[in-house]
Amino acid sequence: MLKIATVCGAGVGSSMMLKVFAEQILEHESVDADVTASDISSLDPAAYDAIITASAFADLIDSKATRIIRMDNMLDKTYLREQLIHVISETAGRNEG
Amino acid sequence: MAFILYIINYIFNQAVFVIGLVIIIGTLVQKKSWNQIISSTLKGMIGFLMITTGAQSLGMALLPLQPMLARIFNFSISMPNIEKAQMQSMEGIGTEMALIFAFGFAINILLARFTRFKYVHLSAHVSFFYAGLITALLKFGTDLPTIPLIIIGAVLLGCYMTFTCAYIAPLMKNVKGGKGFTLGHSSSIGILISAGIGKLVGRGSKDLEDLKLPKNLNFLREMTTALTLVMTLLFLVITLIAGPEWVTTHASNGRDIVSFSFLSGLQFGLWITVIITGVRMMLSEIIPAFHGVAEKVIPNATPGLDIPLLFPYYPTSVIVGFLMSLVSGLIGMSILDLIHYPVVVFPALIPTFFTGAITAIFGNSTGGRRGAITGSLLNGFILIFGQAFLLPMIGTYEPVMRILSETDYCFYGPLLGLVLKLMGMI
Numbered sequence: 001m002l003k004i005a006t007v008c009g010a011g012v013g014s015s016m017m018l019k020v021f022a023e024q025i026l027e028h029e030s031v032d033a034d035v036t037a038s039d040i041s042s043l044d045p046a047a048y049d050a051i052i053t054a055s056a057f058a059d060l061i062d063s064k065a066t067r068i069i070r071m072d073n074m075l076d077k078t079y080l081r082e083q084l085i086h087v088i089s090e091t092a093g094r095n096e097g
Numbered sequence: 098m099a100f101i102l103y104i105i106n107y108i109f110n111q112a113v114f115v116i117g118l119v120i121i122i123g124t125l126v127q128k129k130s131w132n133q134i135i136s137s138t139l140k141g142m143i144g145f146l147m148i149t150t151g152a153q154s155l156g157m158a159l160l161p162l163q164p165m166l167a168r169i170f171n172f173s174i175s176m177p178n179i180e181k182a183q184m185q186s187m188e189g190i191g192t193e194m195a196l197i198f199a200f201g202f203a204i205n206i207l208l209a210r211f212t213r214f215k216y217v218h219l220s221a222h223v224s225f226f227y228a229g230l231i232t233a234l235l236k237f238g239t240d241l242p243t244i245p246l247i248i249i250g251a252v253l254l255g256c257y258m259t260f261t262c263a264y265i266a267p268l269m270k271n272v273k274g275g276k277g278f279t280l281g282h283s284s285s286i287g288i289l290i291s292a293g294i295g296k297l298v299g300r301g302s303k304d305l306e307d308l309k310l311p312k313n314l315n316f317l318r319e320m321t322t323a324l325t326l327v328m329t330l331l332f333l334v335i336t337l338i339a340g341p342e343w344v345t346t347h348a349s350n351g352r353d354i355v356s357f358s359f360l361s362g363l364q365f366g367l368w369i370t371v372i373i374t375g376v377r378m379m380l381s382e383i384i385p386a387f388h389g390v391a392e393k394v395i396p397n398a399t400p401g402l403d404i405p406l407l408f409p410y411y412p413t414s415v416i417v418g419f420l421m422s423l424v425s426g427l428i429g430m431s432i433l434d435l436i437h438y439p440v441v442v443f444p445a446l447i448p449t450f451f452t453g454a455i456t457a458i459f460g461n462s463t464g465g466r467r468g469a470i471t472g473s474l475l476n477g478f479i480l481i482f483g484q485a486f487l488l489p490m491i492g493t494y495e496p497v498m499r500i501l502s503e504t505d506y507c508f509y510g511p512l513l514g515l516v517l518k519l520m521g522m523i
Binding site for chain 1: 220222278319322370373376381384388402405406408
């Protein structure tokens with residue numbers, strides 16, 4: 001089970017959007033994942049395998065361990081797909097090892 | 098028959114159950130499994146209760162402002178009854194609000210399917226609170242029975258959703274990153290005005306984004322932080338003007354103004370966080386359903402999305418627009434107090450941030466710096482004066498509108514209220 005957070009300032013607007021996109025992609029790849037929309041204030045980066053957010057917020061997230069996917073263009077699903085597939089293969093590697 | 102009566106009397110008159118039903122339908126549309134449906138529905142219902150509870154408590158946290166403002170501007174206002182403020186938030190409109198929210202979306206979809214306005218409004222948090230505004234105006238402004246009220250409300254909401262997306266669409270070509278979608282957001286009238294004004298005043302004005310703000314101002318984009326800070330400062334300024342000693346004896350229960358202001362700011366941050374968390378929990382399941390329905394029914398439609406999608410391209414405009422709208426909001430508040438307007442109004446901060454940011458972006462798109470500043474200043478004035486007109490019209494929805502009334506609420510809300518009043522006279 002992959003755990004992913006989408007993040008924005010209030011956790012209602014663009015993070016909700018990113019959540020929908022990420023869920024569509026993950027479903028298409030038939031990956032079992034849980035995607036949560038969160039606001040930046042209450043985010044615990046360590047609780048997730050990956051975080052998807054805009055660059056301005058990526059700079060505010062203090063986490064070395066969690067992979068952060070920076071979305072400069074939030075509607076760029078192709079880029080999001082590439083990045084998510086990276087995350088999927090990485091976590092798969094980790095879980096088997 | 099008894100069963101049907103039970104449903105009508107005990108289920109449909111509890112707004113939270115209606116929200117639950119809407120979520121169940123939403124999750125069924127997405128073909129979720131039964132355990133996911135149970136968990137989504139319960140979380141969504143708790144989210145809805147968080148919104149109503151948060152709105153009530155926030156109204157309470159702001160009560161001490163009233164006697165202080167009354168003292169500063171030297172007029173007597175009737176002090177609101179605290180229990181009343183607590184009891185009545187959203188009282189009696191929740192059920193119609195939830196149904197208008199669901200049917201309004203259906204009408205938006207139908208319009209997209211059968212007319213040339215192929216726009217699907219996907220910002221559910223906007224349409225949800227707009228449904229509340231329409232419900233409140235109809236409920237407290239007319240004697241309509243429940244069923245016609247829901248039908249009229251849903252048509253109004255559906256048209257609002259479709260046409261705001263439609264008139265923003267042509268403006269999207271002027272902004273970076275605006276390809277392939279339009280905005281479905283309650284700042285639409287502010288955007289329209291700002292882009293228009295930009296054309297008028299902005300000849301030869303430089304792009305606002307050439308101005309680079311220091312990166313550490315980014316923390317203002319963090320809702321909780323920005324709101325708590327601004328509210329604390331607002332309380333500090335007001336308590337200073339009202340007179341520290343007077344405040345300690347009359348408004349703050351014996352606290353000195355520094356700790357009192359800081360506590361009030363924190364309280365404000367707390368309840369806003371509760372409300373926003375509630376919105377997130379409630380809509381987490383409904384929004385994906387909206388997307389699913391839209392893609393099935395009208396795959397070729399243009400989606401109306403939320404405004405923060407544009408913020409990454411315009412970091413300077415976001416901060417400048419917020420501050421400009423806040424300045425004009427505070428000026429407007431002082432003007433209202435000076436003329437002794439019977440309702441105390443203060444800038445609604447979340448709307449000030451979002452609509453200020455987006456009006457600056459669109460003002461900049463047609464009129465550079467001058468356009469951005471004029472547009473977002475104007476937006477702040479619409480917010481504050483519109484809110485002042487709106488609050489007396491919406492009964493128990495008032496606490497929610499004090500914190501969430503964005504430009505469209507402040508502009509179209511009083512207009513609709515006025516129309517209803519005139520119709521009532523006929």
